[in-house]
Amino acid sequence: MKRNESFKKLSEDDLSYFKSVLAPHSITQDEEDLEAFNTDWLRKYKGQSKLVLKPSSTEQVSKILKYCNDNKLAVVPQGGNTGLVGGSVPVFDEIIISMSNMSSIRKFDNVSGALVLPDGTILDNLSTLRKDNTGYDLKQIFVGSEGTLGIVTGVSFLAPKKSKAVNVALLGLNSYDHVQAAFKRSKEELSEVLSAFEFWDQDALKLVKDHLAAGANDPLQSTYPFYVLIETSGSNKDHDDEKLNNFLERLLTDNITQDGVVAQDTTQLRNLWAIREGIPVACLHDGAVYKYDISIPVPVIYQAVEELRKRLLDRGVLGEGKLFTSVIGYGHIGDGNLHLTLAAKEFCEEATDLIEPYIFEWTAKHAGSISAEHGLGICKNNFLSYSKSSSMIQLMKRFKQLLDPNGIMNPYKFLPDN
Ligand code: MLT
Ligand code: ZN
DSSP, X not given: OOOOTTSOOOOHHHHHHXXXXXXXXXXXXXXXXXXXXXBOTTSOOBOOOOOEEXXXXXXXXXXXXXXXXXXXXXXXXXXXXXXXXXXXXXXXXXXXEEOTTOOOOOOOOOOOEEEXXXXXXXXXXXXXXXOOXXXXXXXXXXXXXXXXXXXEEEEOOOOOOOOXXXXXXXXXXXXXXXXXXXXXXHHHXXXXXXXXXXXXXXXXXXXXXXXXXXXXXXXXXXXXXXXXXXXXXXXXXXHHHHHHHHHHHHHHHTTSOSEEXXXXXXXXXXXXXXXXXXXXXXXXXXXXXXXXXXXXXXXXXXXXXXXXXXXXXXXXXXXXXXXXXXXXXXXXXXXXXXXXXXEESSOOHHHHHHHTTHHHHHHHHTTOBSOSSSOOTTTTGGGGGGTSOHHHHHHHHHHHHHHOTTOOBSTTSSSOOO
């Protein structure tokens, strides 16, 4: 990929302007400090930005964007830089606009949102109305647009009341069919209090045990091919306890689960979640991480893992000392969302070509989406046609052209190059 030479390179004049808008501590130019802003969470992508700006108000964001747009300086909006598709780091020398100074809570209310456009226009979409059916719902076009249309400087969301009673159970199961049977039962029997149904396979647990303290939290008697974490959230503890315990007992009696425990206190509850949440962190210890975040119908979720594993085994590239050391599956069964994750010796073309576009074709064939929740970034922008029709992609490109005619917002990402 080549730098788009229509973008201006940063000059002393530009720096003087930014210094007139921001306080000195809100401007980062130090090489060492820039490293963390230029590198993504998976350590797969690395940009070469020479400047990070940290505005602390909507007005400052507006001034910066207006200047960048007028001068054709490309920018990358960056939040926590925890993105998993290379969307939050520069590709070349784009200026990083870090939102780290805009994290204050303005007020508690059930409101909507506020946007900024690349030309500096401020769209105030903050509203206290629950219903507002006037005109197009413009904020929705910015949701999930990965900083390619504007910068969201404030959001409002309806925060549900914290549940009075939360329970978590961990199950060990012998097959993915059993995972599905438990899921079906949980919807029938836990219904209104079911708040999470997560799964992972034994190789995922092994990674957590090998690399993280949370690995010691596994309370089950033995190892199992699959694990399920079920969370219930309700308002009546006795009622929920009884429901979950009865549910678990029936699963054990019917041989759907081989083993199961219910957390007895908040510490145990957190420890069980720590196993699940430790999986993506543990993967980072195992080499170069290739991540595929796909939405597919629940019955074929694990087939994706098995078929990819077989493909790599057949080619002799999976196993200890080989190009790939592991292929694991975990994710949100309740959302039909698989995180298919591979550890490789290194990021290289050979490894990438063994997985892509195979996995995207597989996903499209099974009526899935190539990105369930992680987005497109630079990782998947050129594979968008596996999930969206050409007329939809054309319309997206027209929106982009309309709102960002100079293409300065997070370039090289999100939409296909051609
Ligand atoms: C998760 O479910 O843990 C997140 O989406 C992050 C990840 O998959 O790595
Ligand atoms: Zn996830």
